[in-house]
Amino acid sequence: MKLVRHGETGRERPGMVAPDGTIRDLTGLVPDIGGAVLSDHGLAMLRAVDPSVLPQVPEGTRLGPCVGGIGKVICIGLNFADHAAESGMQVPPEPIIFMKATSAVCGPNDPVPIPRGSQKTDWEVELAVVIGKRAKYVSEDEAMDHVAGYCVANDVSERAFQQERSGQWTKGKSADGFGPLGPWLVTRDEVADPQALGMWLKVNGDTMQDGSTQTMVYGVRYLVSYLSQFMSLQPGDVISTGTPPGVGSGMKPQRFLKAGDVMELGIEGLGSQRQEVVAD
Template sequence: MKLLRHGPRGQEKPGILAGDGTIRDLSAHVSDIGGDALTDAALANLAKIDPMSLPIVAADTRLGACVAGTGKFICIGLNYADHAAESGMAVPPEPVIFMKATSAICGPNDPVIIPRGSTKTDWEVELAVIIGTKCKYVSEADAMGHVAGYCVANDVSERAFQTERAGQWTKGKSCDNFGQVGPYLVTRDEVPDPQNLKMWLTVNGTKMQDGSTKTMVYGVAHVVSYLSQFMTLHPGDIISTGTPPGVGMGMKPPQYLRAGDVIELSIEGLGQQRQEVIVDLV
């Protein structure tokens, strides 16, 4: 299934993508795409519904983040060896963990907002994992059973905030609209091998990133198991698993986003995002 959330920001309703490409409303069957609705049993019940029997949603309706109630937005850094190289950093001996503020989460086509004082706002297409059931100290062999599904994420980053100012990476990752997720939560059964997905990103029509999850250093099962050794993972938590090469910081000379730019990004089978870049005027 391809589950989604549609409607104005803060008022999203649950939905599903039907086989004919239309969006259908799931409000009569589930209150939202999050929490207990992410268990295998709950997803199996939703799978029994014929999407074509559901009310149709206007094609131009805004899509929100594809999961609700996210308590943690966890990111894995330098998880592609070739991206680590372009960043001038070594492949880490264990996954690098940092947090992205949940207030950065937004819809897949909501704008990228360049924050006040930014000079180096950058893009990162990433495979995001959405946790379906609570897990703690889970083994790698059992980790995938706690995954509800996957989605596309744009881990937008302000590199000067991230690497040139004192402290950790979080402040360069957490600005408003620095976390587009969706358009769909694609359930685990539709992604038999998350380590073999093509992924790409363009800026103004020029391809910047063209990679595959094949080149991840630490795969999804390892990452879920690893994180669960340090923190309990809860339904709706998002794990963004790293980006392939081609980010602006790695170019010679570096290239960063400017107002008016258009970003498009996709991962095989998970849908596509499109964002216009604007400046924060608040």
């Protein structure tokens, strides 16, 4: 099942993707794609709905972030060995955790503003995991029971803010528009193996990233269990699991985004995004 949120910014409505590819409106059936709707019970209720009887959303309607009411966005750094190598850093002995402000979250095709003073805005295609059931001190064997599904994320990053201005990475990750999510939330039953998904990103039509979740150092099952030892994971929380090689800061010479650039990115089975870069 593929779930979406559609409509203008801040007023998105819940929806689902029908078998024919059209988007159908779930307004009145559920309040949003978030909270209790993401539980096994909530998702089972939606699976029982016949999309053909739902109103069709007009083609071209904006898609919002595919999850509503996000409590926190937890990001994992240097989680691909080949990306760590291109960054000149060692694979960490435990996952590197940082947070992205929820105000950065936006729709999959919304413009991405370059922050004022930025010289090093970069791209990162990532697999995002959406929590469906509260997780606290869960084992790896239990971890997947707490996952509602998956979506594409672009962990847009300002490298100078992140790495050259001391302190934590969060300030280089949290500008408005730095967290495109979607187009859909794909429920976990439709993803046979989250560690076997191709992922890619292009800038102005040129392929920059071409990788796979197979090369993640710490997989989804481990990350959900690991994070739950330090904080409770709540329905609607998002875990962005790291990026493969091919980011601009790893190139020689380095390449960063400028106004007018277009990013296109996607993950096998999870859809694709397209963002135009604009000045803030």
